[in-house]
Amino acid sequence: MTSQRLMAMGLRFYVVVFFAYLFLPLLVMAAATFNDSRFPTVTPWDGTTLRWFGELAADGAMWQALINSAMVAVGVLLLAVPIGIATALFLNTVQSRAKPFLYALILSPLLTPGVIIGISTLIFWRQWGVGGGILLTVVGQATFIAAYVMLMVTARLQRFDRTMELAALDLGANQWQMFRRILLPYLRPAILSAAVIAFLQSFENYNTTLFVVGYDTTLTVYIASKVRTGLTPAVNALGLILILVTVLLAAIYELKRRREAARLVKGV
Amino acid sequence: MVRQLAARFGGPLSAAILALLGIWLILMVTLPQLQMIDYSLRPNLLPDQRGGPEDGWTLANYATLFANDIHRAIFFKTLWSSVLVTLLTLAVSYPLAWYLAKVATPRQAALCILLLIIPFWINEILRTYSWFIILAFRGPLNELLLMLGLIDRPIRFLSGDGGVMVGMVYAYILFMVFPLYNAIESLDDNQVRAARDLGAGTLRTHRRIVIPHAKPGIATGCIMTFMLAAGSYAVPALLGSPGSRWFTQIIYNWFFEGGNWNQGAAYAFLLLVLCIGFMSLVMKVFRVGLGDIAK
Numbered sequence: 236m237t238s239q240r241l242m243a244m245g246l247r248f249y250v251v252v253f254f255a256y257l258f259l260p261l262l263v264m265a266a267a268t269f270n271d272s273r274f275p276t277v278t279p280w281d282g283t284t285l286r287w288f289g290e291l292a293a294d295g296a297m298w299q300a301l302i303n304s305a306m307v308a309v310g311v312l313l314l315a316v317p318i319g320i321a322t323a324l325f326l327n328t329v330q331s332r333a334k335p336f337l338y339a340l341i342l343s344p345l346l347t348p349g350v351i352i353g354i355s356t357l358i359f360w361r362q363w364g365v366g367g368g369i370l371l372t373v374v375g376q377a378t379f380i381a382a383y384v385m386l387m388v389t390a391r392l393q394r395f396d397r398t399m400e401l402a403a404l405d406l407g408a409n410q411w412q413m414f415r416r417i418l419l420p421y422l423r424p425a426i427l428s429a430a431v432i433a434f435l436q437s438f439e440n441y442n443t444t445l446f447v448v449g450y451d452t453t454l455t456v457y458i459a460s461k462v463r464t465g466l467t468p469a470v471n472a473l474g475l476i477l478i479l480v481t482v483l484l485a486a487i488y489e490l491k492r493r494r495e496a497a498r499l500v501k502g503v
Numbered sequence: 504m505v506r507q508l509a510a511r512f513g514g515p516l517s518a519a520i521l522a523l524l525g526i527w528l529i530l531m532v533t534l535p536q537l538q539m540i541d542y543s544l545r546p547n548l549l550p551d552q553r554g555g556p557e558d559g560w561t562l563a564n565y566a567t568l569f570a571n572d573i574h575r576a577i578f579f580k581t582l583w584s585s586v587l588v589t590l591l592t593l594a595v596s597y598p599l600a601w602y603l604a605k606v607a608t609p610r611q612a613a614l615c616i617l618l619l620i621i622p623f624w625i626n627e628i629l630r631t632y633s634w635f636i637i638l639a640f641r642g643p644l645n646e647l648l649l650m651l652g653l654i655d656r657p658i659r660f661l662s663g664d665g666g667v668m669v670g671m672v673y674a675y676i677l678f679m680v681f682p683l684y685n686a687i688e689s690l691d692d693n694q695v696r697a698a699r700d701l702g703a704g705t706l707r708t709h710r711r712i713v714i715p716h717a718k719p720g721i722a723t724g725c726i727m728t729f730m731l732a733a734g735s736y737a738v739p740a741l742l743g744s745p746g747s748r749w750f751t752q753i754i755y756n757w758f759f760e761g762g763n764w765n766q767g768a769a770y771a772f773l774l775l776v777l778c779i780g781f782m783s784l785v786m787k788v789f790r791v792g793l794g795d796i797a798k
Contacts, residue, residue, distance in 0.1 A: 242705050246602055250615070253599050257622050260633035260673065263643060267636055275636055278646040321523035328511050329504045339793055340528055346726070348734020348778055350751050354771045355535035358542050358764065378531045400511075410513030439626040441737045442751075446758065458628050462635060462741055471636075474629045485624040489617060 261478065268471040275468040287472040294469065300457035303369060304438055307453055310373035311380055311437040316430055318377070319384020320422070326385075327392045344379035352378050353446030367449025375447040376437050383436065384429040391425035424495055431488050435481070543769035564769035574753055574770075581750035582777060584664055585732040588671045592679045592728050593721065595672065600683035600720075601713070605695065616684075623677040631741045634670045635661070638742065666742040667749070674738055675731045679724035686720025687713060722789040726782045733778055750774060 267275045271284035291297060322341060326334075344352060356375040357367060365371055395418070403413040441455045448456055454477075461470045508517040544560045552558065568574050603612050622630065637644050638660035645657035660666045690713060698708045714721070739749035754774065757767030786792070 239705065243606070246598060246606060249598050250602050253595075254615075254618060256673075257619070257676075260630070260637055261622065261625070263637055264629070264633035276639060276642060277636070278641065278643050318523045318527045321520040322527065324512070325508065325520055325524055329507050331504050331507075333504070335793075337528075340532060342793060344532060346730060346778070346782060348730055348751075348774060350734050350736055350754065351539075351771050351775050354754070354758070354768065355539040356531070357758075358768060359535035359538045362538075374531065378527075378535075381527055381531075410511070411516060414512060414516055435624065439628075441628055442734060445736060445755070455626060455628050458626075458632070459737060459740065462628075462632055470632070474626075474632060477629060478625055481624045481626070482621055485621055489620065 264471055265475045265478070268468055268475050270468060273467065275466060275471050287468040290467065291469040291472045291476075296452070297454075297457060297473065300452045300454045303451050304454040306369055307372045307376065307444075308434045308437040310369070311376045312430055312433055314373060315377040315381040315384050315433050316426065318381040319429060319433075320388050320426065322381070322385040323388035323392050326389060327395075341385065342382060344382045347379070349379070349440070349442030350446060353443040356443075357447050367447050368451050369448075371447040371449070372444055372451070372453065375443045376440050379443070380433045380436050384433055387429040387432065388422060388425050391422055395421055424491075428488065428492065431484065435484065539768045540772055542765050543772045545765050547763045547765040564766050565773070567766060568770065568773065577748055577753055578750050578773070580664070581733055584668060585729050586781075588668050588675070588732040589725050589728045591668070592672050592676055593683075593725060596676055596679040596683055596724065600680055600687055600717075601709075603680075603684050604687035605690070605692065619677060619680060627674050628737055628741070630674050631670050631738050634666070634673060635741055638666050638669070661742060662744045662746065664743070664747045667739050667747055670738045670742040671732050671735060674735075675728045678727040678731060682720040682723035682727070683717060684720070686717040686723075690716045718789045719791045722785050722791045725785050729781050729785075730778050733774065733781075 263277055264275075266277050268287055269283050269285070270277060270280055271282040271286070272279075326338065326341070331337075353375050356371060356378065360366075360371055360374070399417055399421075400413055403417050404410070408416065438453075439455055440453075441459060444453055444456055452460070454473075458470060458473065505517065505521070508520060511517075512520065543564055544562070546557060546561060546563060548555070548558060568578060603615055607615060636642055639645075640657050640659060640661070644660070645654075648654045649657065660669075694712050694716075695708060698712050703711065734751060735749065736751040736755065739747065739752060743749065743752075750770070751774070754767050754770045757763050757770060761767070
């Protein structure tokens with residue numbers, strides 16, 4: 236019994252260490268933002284300052300990268316969300332011997348390294364005269380983000396009660412009205428969640444983007460290039476802001492998801 | 504397939520669904536991959552030489568890897584390091600997944616999962632960058648070790664593969680924790696209790712009951728982690744040095760410094776083959792299918 240209690244205590248200790256390992260690096264990075272040192276570090280502490288936020292705000296290239304990132308993310312939403320929904324509807328409707336093969340093809344972008352998706356997109360569009368840039372970044376990112384959207388929409392679609400659909404048709408709705416008034420409203424929460432995830436995935440993407448972005452720069456590519464050349468704590472200021480925005484978005488998303496789950500349990 | 508779709512959604516909507524699916528699977532997934540393979544099998548020619556007598560399929564671009572000692576060494580180093588990253592990540596994640604699934608109370612587990620999700624949402628570049636600060640020559644880790652008297656002079660963590668691997672374990676750990684947690688969570692508590700009652704110790708319970716049950720989760724976590732590690736550009740670029748290059752960096756150089764896309768395509772395809780090979784091996788060893796992975 237004592238050995239088991241020892242094991243349990245060890246496990247608890249491990250969990251605490253694990254979460255420290257998960258969060259300490261982020262705290263160190265955040266703290267370095269406020270250090271009045273030319274290089275991003277926390278040792279030695281040269282005094283507390285807010286000047287790196289000012290430097291960041293004055294950085295024109297950063298603002299351009301932010302605008303590019305936003306444009307790419309919107310483009311990815313417009314492309315990946317409809318594809319993901321259509322694929323989920325397709326898989327939910329069709330029964331065929333070709334389905335396992337199609338399913339493997341549909342999942343393949345999730346199991347392919349991001350750099351390969353970037354490279355193949357870059358090579359494919361060259362023959363049509365489309366080079367690296369914002370447009371190609373949208374196409375490259377949407378290739379795998381559509382699969383995430385598909386998974387999230389499919390998860391909700393599997394719980395859909397198809398008698399609702401039949402009832403609508405019996406009551407005289409045509410198929411478009413049924414889709415518009417019954418299926419789409421039912422899928423709305425999943426589509427919204429998928430849109431949030433797709434937006435974040437696009438915003439954060441580096442490996443695929445690197446190959447298809449050309450001479451344009453997204454915010455993530457900009458941060459990486461700053462780390463390697465011309466590193467100042469202004470990068471930390473940007474990182475801190477991004478982390479706070481991300482955590483806020485994550486919290487809203489998680490709260491919404493839980494409310495949704497609670498409603499499902501109650502059967503409302 | 505078309506008839507089933509049309510019966511449910513009618514003509515126009517079915518056409519839209521098929522069009523979107525076709526654009527994605529054909530123009531974005533399949534053709535670019537095939538084109539990449541085609542590129543990798545052709546020599547690097549000037550535009551006016553294309554279609555000429557020298558333009559034909561050849562394996563020369565693949566032979567380059569085996570003729571170049573440095574590239575070959577980096578290829579195998581990427582393979583072994585990614586396997587090591589995968590095993591380390593599995594070892595670090597397993598106790599936590601077990602705690603979340605079977606030891607913690609529901610409230611504790613919910614809190615922990617929320618805490619796990621937060622860093623997961625944060626940019627991979629930023630998570631890697633935070634290790635760049637920690638591992639720096641005059642960074643907090645060296646200062647701490649000096650203060651504790653464990654070392655006499657600072658260590659250059661950022662000049663070998665060690666820093667890269669630490670960064671990778673950190674960056675991809677949650678791709679391991681969540682599949683493991685999902686798999687262990689579905690294990691019936693009674694099985695664990697029965698094993699204990701029959702006299703099995705902790706290790707034996709895990710080896711004989713928990714791990715066999717968690718196989719699909721272990722397989723999924725390992726496949727994802729390996730793929731992310733072998734295909735990572737960000738972590739070695741930020742935490743590595745010229746002496747610890749990753750295979751993705753060689754590929755990048757063929758495209759944007761060497762200007763030889765055909766050669767780059769061949770290397771990229773080899774990386775893809777490596778990932779597919781690892782995935783097939785894991786799926787075979789753990790006897791799981793693609794359906795188990797997509798959960």
